[in-house]
Amino acid sequence: MLLLVLLLPTVAGLAAFLVRADRTRRTLLVGTALGHLALVAAMWARPPAPAWNRWLDLDAVGLLFLSVTSLLFTVASFYAVGYLKREGHQAHRDFEEGRVFSDAPEARFVGCLLLFLASMTLVTVTQHLGLLWVAVEATTLASAPLISFHRHHRSLEATWKYLLICSVGIALALLGTFFVAVAAARPGGESASMLLADLMAEADLLQPGWLRAGFILLLVGYGTKMGLAPLHTWLPDAHAEAPSVASALLSGALLNCAFVGILRGQQLLGSAGLAAFGRDLLVVLGLVSMTFAAVFVIRQADFKRLLAYSSVEHMGIMALGVGLGGAATFGALLHAVNHSVVKGMLFMVSGNLLAAYRTKSTLAVRGAVRALPVSGVLWLVGLFAITGSPPFGTFLSELTILKGALDAGRWWVAAGYLALLGAVFAGMGRIMVRMAQGEPGEGVAVGQHEAWSAVLPAVVLLGLALLLGLWIPRGLAELLGAAGQVVGGAAWRV
Amino acid sequence: MGWEIDPILVALVLVNLLLLGASRLAACVRLVAVQGVLLGVLALLVQVGWSPWRAVLLAGGSILLKGIVFPRLMWKALRGAEIRREMEPYVGYTLSVLLGLGMLGLTVWVGGRLTLPVPAASHLLVPVALFTTLTGLFLIVARKKAITQVLGYLVLENGIVTFGIALSHEAPLSVELGVLLDVFVAVLVMGIIIHNIREDFDHIDADRLVSLKD
Numbered sequence: 001m002l003l004l005v006l007l008l009p010t011v012a013g014l015a016a017f018l019v020r021a022d023r024t025r026r027t028l029l030v031g032t033a034l035g036h037l038a039l040v041a042a043m044w045a046r047p048p049a050p051a052w053n054r055w056l057d058l059d060a061v062g063l064l065f066l067s068v069t070s071l072l073f074t075v076a077s078f079y080a081v082g083y084l085k086r087e088g089h090q091a092h093r094d095f096e097e098g099r100v101f102s103d104a105p106e107a108r109f110v111g112c113l114l115l116f117l118a119s120m121t122l123v124t125v126t127q128h129l130g131l132l133w134v135a136v137e138a139t140t141l142a143s144a145p146l147i148s149f150h151r152h153h154r155s156l157e158a159t160w161k162y163l164l165i166c167s168v169g170i171a172l173a174l175l176g177t178f179f180v181a182v183a184a185a186r187p188g189g190e191s192a193s194m195l196l197a198d199l200m201a202e203a204d205l206l207q208p209g210w211l212r213a214g215f216i217l218l219l220v221g222y223g224t225k226m227g228l229a230p231l232h233t234w235l236p237d238a239h240a241e242a243p244s245v246a247s248a249l250l251s252g253a254l255l256n257c258a259f260v261g262i263l264r265g266q267q268l269l270g271s272a273g274l275a276a277f278g279r280d281l282l283v284v285l286g287l288v289s290m291t292f293a294a295v296f297v298i299r300q301a302d303f304k305r306l307l308a309y310s311s312v313e314h315m316g317i318m319a320l321g322v323g324l325g326g327a328a329t330f331g332a333l334l335h336a337v338n339h340s341v342v343k344g345m346l347f348m349v350s351g352n353l354l355a356a357y358r359t360k361s362t363l364a365v366r367g368a369v370r371a372l373p374v375s376g377v378l379w380l381v382g383l384f385a386i387t388g389s390p391p392f393g394t395f396l397s398e399l400t401i402l403k404g405a406l407d408a409g410r411w412w413v414a415a416g417y418l419a420l421l422g423a424v425f426a427g428m429g430r431i432m433v434r435m436a437q438g439e440p441g442e443g444v445a446v447g448q449h450e451a452w453s454a455v456l457p458a459v460v461l462l463g464l465a466l467l468l469g470l471w472i473p474r475g476l477a478e479l480l481g482a483a484g485q486v487v488g489g490a491a492w493r494v
Numbered sequence: 495m496g497w498e499i500d501p502i503l504v505a506l507v508l509v510n511l512l513l514l515g516a517s518r519l520a521a522c523v524r525l526v527a528v529q530g531v532l533l534g535v536l537a538l539l540v541q542v543g544w545s546p547w548r549a550v551l552l553a554g555g556s557i558l559l560k561g562i563v564f565p566r567l568m569w570k571a572l573r574g575a576e577i578r579r580e581m582e583p584y585v586g587y588t589l590s591v592l593l594g595l596g597m598l599g600l601t602v603w604v605g606g607r608l609t610l611p612v613p614a615a616s617h618l619l620v621p622v623a624l625f626t627t628l629t630g631l632f633l634i635v636a637r638k639k640a641i642t643q644v645l646g647y648l649v650l651e652n653g654i655v656t657f658g659i660a661l662s663h664e665a666p667l668s669v670e671l672g673v674l675l676d677v678f679v680a681v682l683v684m685g686i687i688i689h690n691i692r693e694d695f696d697h698i699d700a701d702r703l704v705s706l707k708d
Contacts, residue, residue, distance in 0.1 A: 134673065137680070144683055157703040160640065167647055167680055168634060174673065175627065175654050182610060182661055237706040296708055305708070 001048035002056045002125050005039045005066075006118060008032060013114030017107050026081045029110050033070075033077035036117065040070040044475065054195060055128040060482035061267075064333060065260050066124040068340045069253040073117050075457045079348050080113065080245045082453025086355070087243075094152050095358045101152040109149050109243075116142040116249065123257040129177050129194045129264065136173070136225060136261055139254055140166045146246040147238050158234075158241035165234040166225050173221025173261065179214030180268065183207040196264060203271035215265045215278055219285070222261035225254075228285045228319060229292035232312045236296075239308035240360065244351025247304065251311045251347060252340035259318060259336065263487045266322060270488035275325070282323030283413060289316025290420040298427035302360045304350055306431060307343065310386060313424050314339040320417065321401040322487060328404020330484040335397035337476075338468055342385045342394060345461035349378045352454050353435075357444060362431045367440035372448055374455045376436055378462060383432040385465045387425040393468030502536050503618045506656070507598065510629040513649065514590040519641060523568040526645050529626075529652055530560020537659050555674050556655075564648065567685050571641060585636040594629065601625040610661070619660040626653030644684045651677050 012032040019025040043063060050057040058066070084106055091102045103109075119138035126132050140163065148159040177194075183206045184199055193199070199206070224231040239247045262282075269278040293313030300306040314335065321332025352375040357365045369376035388398040398421065405414035440446060472480075509529045516522050534557035541549035585593070598621075605621030630650025634643050655673070 130673075141680060141683055153703075154705055157706055160703060161706075163680070163684055164634070164643060164647070167684075168631070168650065171647070171650050171654055175657065178654065178657050178661065185610075185661060236708070241706070300708070 001039065001043065002051045002058060005036060005043075005048075006056075006121055006125065008035055008039065009114045009118035009121065013111050013118060016111040016114055019107065022084070022106065025107060025110050026084060029113065030077045030081060032114055033074040033117070036121075037070045037074045040067055054197065055131055056125050057127045057197075058125050059127070059486055060479055061260065061263055061333075061486050062124045062127075064479055064483045065256050065336070066121060068256060068337055069117070069120050069124065072252045072340050072344045072461075073249065075460055076245050076248050076344060076348070077113075078453055079248075079351075079457040080110075082451055083243065083245050083351065084109070085453075086451070092150070095354075095360070096154075097152075099152065101150060104145065104149050104151055108145055112142050112145045113246075113249075116146065116254075118142075120253055120257045123260055127196045129180060129196065129199075132261060132264060133170070133174050133177050136222065136258060137167075137170045139257055140170065140225070143246070143250060143254060146249075147242040149243050149246065150241070155241040158237035162234045162238040165231075169221045169224025169231060171221070172217050172224075176214045176217025176219075176221055176265075179210050179217060180265075183210035183214060196267065199268055200271040203268070204273070206268075206272045208272065208274060211269065211272055211274065212277055215269055215274075216281070218265040219262055219278075219281060222258045222265075223285060223319075225258035226262065226319075227255055227258075227289075227312050227315050229289040229312055229316070232289065232292065232315075235312060236305045236308040239311065239347075240302055240304040244304075244347050244354065247307070247350075248344040248347035251308070252344035255311060255315055256336050256340060259315070262319070263322065267487050275488050279323045279325055282319045284323075286316045286318070286320030286323055287413070287416055287420070289313065289319065290417070290424070292316075294420050294423040294427065297424050297431075300427070300431060301362055303353070303362050303365065303431070303435065304347075304360050306362065306428065307346055307350060310424065310428060311339075311343060313420075314343070314386075317398065317401065317417075320413075321397075321404065324401065324404040324408055324410065324413070325488060326404045326407055328401045328408075329487060330480055331397045331400030331404055333480050333483050333487075334400065334468075334472075335394065337480075338393035338397050338465060339386075341461050341468070342382060342392070342465045345378070345458045345465070346382045346386060348454075348458045348461075349375050349382060352450065352458075353379065355454075356448060357440075362435060364441070365435045366438040367444075367446075368436045370438075370446050371440035371444050372450060374450050375458070378455070378458050379432060380436040381462060383429060385462065387428055388421060391469045392465050394465070396469055396472075499536060499539050499616050500618060502532055502539070503616060503622045505532055506536075506622050506626060510626055510649070511591060511594050511598075513633065513645075514594040514629065515587045517587055519572055519639070520569070522642060522645050523565050523572070526568075526648050526652075527561050527565040529649065530564065531557050533560065533652055533655060533659075536656070540659050552674075559674060559677075560648070560652070564681055567681065568641065568645070571685055571688050583637050590632070590636060593632070597628045597632070598625050601628065619656065623653050623657035623660060626650075626656055629653070640684075640688050644681060644688070647684075648677075648681065 009032055012028055016025050016028055019028060048058055087103060091100050094101055119135055119142050122135035126135060144159050144163050147162055148155045181194060227235040239250055266278045269275055290313050293309045296309045297306060318332045318336055321328040321335060352372060353365060353368060354360060356372055368379055385392040385394060388394040402414060405417060509525050513522060513525050516525060534553040537556060538549050538553035601621045601624040605624060608620060627650055630646050630653055633646030633649060637643060
């Protein structure tokens, strides 16, 4: 079953490169996404058997992030089909500079989307640190062509930054993986296994010095990919220049996968009795990320960059939550789910705004509610969903993290956290409300009809975000609790 | 068996220093190719004693990719871009070499203090690995051409792989092959991007990619 869930998107992705007919290819995309989702749903009912000598084994953390990824991908695939239909095959005029550009072949875009899903699936299902590294690097390579889909120089620049910065980061993560291998090596020279379960079983024999150094490198490496400041510099460019559906997946699914890499490191530290070391680093990086985001969100002139910096903020919140431990770990994992759902939805809506207004400038977009009755309202509601207002799920998870900070008696961390949340709320609120209100400018029709494929996926995701704020299904709560325990948090229930 | 591999390790250090001082791109490509071949031979010598098949497979793969395939890709990119001229780096060549010597001293010092739990094939292995890694990072930061940054990435990767060879008991074959494959694809994708950048901008200077900022 684990092999099947890996093979399905891989084979479909390779096939998509060869399919000539648009219709067939788009059907393949949606069909594969649905098939993937069905397989993941079946795993909830019956845990899959380990495969490949336990290199592939699904634990609670893996199942949680696999489910989020699969769900978001499925919803995004419907949006993608509509997007590709509207985009067509003709050349386009660049909004910002008036030059004409063409898109990369659609077959490449769809193929890379599916391979991207396959690589993210591998990240979540593997228990082997080496294979985890291979999988995270594969996500970079599969997603790079998505960012440069529009062939103009800004997207190329963003892709170049993304590839270079993430590849260097990931190379450091490989060094970190080797350091962990050194920490696990026995004086006798016999081969040590890089399986998490084996490493954790003999955790007290791990060399603490090498393990600490290895964790720092893993944190820097995967942290680069996750967008933790100050290593986030690729993130706003890539998210702003990629087509909106790719941005949604980068932000909602890819960053989570990098987070899985860090969680695996923290898991290992925890079993070796060094949990506090990793947690302190995570708290610092988390607060630094939130600060960077708050600074860049205020006065942001590009609404896709605004959402990208908001992702930096939320990654910071997740790192902070795991760093605080206890109930906050549960909150951080719940927050990962909430963030994926809401940010995916917001990026899709930003794509609709971009198509209608033909600009990414926050100042040029006015009266979104009147121009696009559905997307405009979604944009406004999405603001509250992303900034953690009740009754949305983000409110619950951010509150849980606050509770974790207070429980641990870390008043300064709690105060800083609240202040930064407030700053980001004010910054995003001012910009996004201004975009939604007022009259649309010249050249933008009022009350435009929107295609169902452009708005329905966003509505579905917003509905989920609302649902998670009102009621967390028991299965999900149990899974979150189990995942929290895996990474060293206390068991805690809503 | 230190005496067998020490000459190769010294050669790796020399290649690094030459790279720091090299201004012609074609020479840089050639040096990185030499480094790839050296690395393959190193893997062969360290591992052949206890696992011949694996050693031959990995060394062969490394030599084939890093010694032949990558240089060809690079040369193609160079020819396409029609750039052979001197680079204009952020950090000058003489200074780069001097800094390189400083990094070498630092890594020897650090390498002496890091104790490996398993006896390494040579006491030079860890310092050389770290020095190569640092050289790669330095090249990425201190050079402007996109193609030199790719070369820097390769050197960085070579350093990390050297470290992996130092503890080759640990990482199983499939992971190493996966690493090799990933690096291969990374270079390929970067090559394609360089190609596109050139078509779009008529230059491949990464420092002129500056339109995206806050």
